[in-house]
Amino acid sequence: SYELTQPPSLSVSPGQTARITCSADALPKLYAYWYQQKPGQAPVLIIYKDTERPSGIPERFSGSSSGTTVTLTISGVQAEDEADYYCQSSDSSGAYSFGGGTKLTVL
């Protein structure tokens, strides 16, 4: 198995850009996925295969990948974006992993 490492928290002001990173040695060989979870709700997929955005997800959410780090970028952060964000991946062994989560606070 492998560990996905995320910063535990990030604070940004409305209208700014938030960048949340997720790191693991295995990431160059794997796809990453990102989920948003608000209190009392199930997670929602916001990015898949590193950079793809599901239908219905606002364009301000984007993903990128470089080496052992993948990044979720939220451009023009809005108050409604305050949530926990998780990266996730799966490897050829069949197992899945989630990062520890990043709590985004909109000041």
Next chain:
Amino acid sequence: EVQLVETGGALIQPGGSLRLSCAVSGFTVSSSYMSWVRQAPGRGLEWVSVLYAGGYTYYADSVKGRFTISRDNSKNTLYLQMNSLRAEDTALYFCARDVVEAVAATSIGFQHWGQGTLVTVSS
């Protein structure tokens, strides 16, 4: 419309057993990659187990040998049998569907989730 509804959560004593169910509508469990994901109170998401369409199963090290994932195709339902429960198994348990691209057989993520069922292990 896709729906996943988990049931079976309860307050259970350490060492006890519990079976969770995830009733699915809008797609077929037997042809899907189905996982259980849990979230301890105030903590992050933890993947627990997956049942692939072909029948292969995988487990997180933390539950291996104690939990068993299965499905009933006739009921379109996913299960998680949990034995030898510990306090650290206390969590909200979600079932989730990993959608896979048909041609490339590549995951496009956990697109469907239930609302979860709460398991509390305590004496």
